[in-house]
Amino acid sequence: MSHPGQPGDDAxxxxxxxxxxxxxxxxxxELVLRPVNGAALPAFTPGAHLRFQVADGQWNAYSLIxxxxxxxxxxxxxxxxxxxxxxxxxxxxxKPGDRVWAQPPRNDFALDDGAGPALLIAGGIGLTPLISMAxxxxxxxxxxxxxxxxxxxxAAAYADRLADLFPGRVxxxxxxxxxxxxxVAALIADAAPGTHVYVCGPRPMIEATxxxxxxRALPDAQFHTELFDAPQAEAGxxxxxxxxxxxxxxxxxxPGKTIIEVLESGGVDLVYDCQRGDCGICxxxxxxxxxxxxxxxxxxxxREAGTLIHICVSRAKSPRLKLDx
Numbered sequence: 001m002s003h004p005g006q007p008g009d010d011a012x013x014x015x016x017x018x019x020x021x022x023x024x025x026x027x028x029x030e031l032v033l034r035p036v037n038g039a040a041l042p043a044f045t046p047g048a049h050l051r052f053q054v055a056d057g058q059w060n061a062y063s064l065i066x067x068x069x070x071x072x073x074x075x076x077x078x079x080x081x082x083x084x085x086x087x088x089x090x091x092x093x094x095k096p097g098d099r100v101w102a103q104p105p106r107n108d109f110a111l112d113d114g115a116g117p118a119l120l121i122a123g124g125i126g127l128t129p130l131i132s133m134a135x136x137x138x139x140x141x142x143x144x145x146x147x148x149x150x151x152x153x154x155a156a157a158y159a160d161r162l163a164d165l166f167p168g169r170v171x172x173x174x175x176x177x178x179x180x181x182x183x184v185a186a187l188i189a190d191a192a193p194g195t196h197v198y199v200c201g202p203r204p205m206i207e208a209t210x211x212x213x214x215x216r217a218l219p220d221a222q223f224h225t226e227l228f229d230a231p232q233a234e235a236g237x238x239x240x241x242x243x244x245x246x247x248x249x250x251x252x253x254x255p256g257k258t259i260i261e262v263l264e265s266g267g268v269d270l271v272y273d274c275q276r277g278d279c280g281i282c283x284x285x286x287x288x289x290x291x292x293x294x295x296x297x298x299x300x301x302x303r304e305a306g307t308l309i310h311i312c313v314s315r316a317k318s319p320r321l322k323l324d325x
């Protein structure tokens with residue numbers, strides 16, 4: 001199960017050894033790892049993640065979890081996705097003593113440094129980055145509320161532990177008990193002025209929360225998201241062309257391929273991270289054409305303007321997009 005040699009394309013990769021592997025929910029496994037060389041894990045902030053090498057050329061991101069009273073630890077929790085590309089199954093197959101490679105910590109979902117209240121909304125395994133945020137908020141004496149939604153009790157990882165660690169601040173919503181999904185609109189309606197909202201989970205939860213936020217006309221700068229869904233092809237997807245403004249090159253993006261995949265295969269140098277449409281790293285200007293937005297980063301006004309696109313997930317409604325690349 002170990003990766004024996006350092007990945008040739010990542011000189012900064014860190015070799016980690018699995019210390020413990022524990023089933024904490026259905027189907028979620030917690031892994032605690034440590035650097036093989038005995039050094040401390042590089043410093044990270046709440047919301048950060050590591051990208052693990054799960055196959056040659058394939059790296060999956062998992063959020064780092066910090067619990068109250070413990071030093072910075074490489075703790076992650078992985079939900080097994082049997083229909084996925086195999087990365088989560090690889091991680092679930094790890095056992096104590098196995099070694100893996102990870103890129104240094106990175107944070108695309110950072111906690112703001114203000115003093116106002118925070119509302120943390122988690123859907124399933126989307127809880128993981130919010131645990132570190134709750135730990136930091138509690139340590140600083142900042143007001144916060146953590147709401148965890150899960151399909152049922154068996155899937156509610158960390159629920160009891162968090163209720164003990166943060167008494168009076170944790171709310172558990174179980175879909176099967178409540179008879180439906182978490183009513184995010186009510187949570188947003190009750191949010192005090194100045195509240196920063198952090199939502200992590202599946203796309204429908206994020207979109208519903210953003211819609212409720214927009215309905216109250218609250219500041220976009222106080223709304224933060226991270227998506228825990230892999231991008232999916234949609235029925236009716238059609239091929240479209242992408243023109244690179246700086247070179248005039250034109251590429252065809254077929255259904256089932258992303259703009260990033262097509263441009264990289266054509267030798268275009270790009271900067272990106274999550275490939276889920278939530279970190280904003282790949283945001284690119286649109287000079288001509290109509291984007292088909294599938295990210296969870298842009299505000300309704302930015303989507304309407306049509307001058308930006310996240311090329312890791314979004315497509316085109318027009319036959320061609322001219323990108324500011």
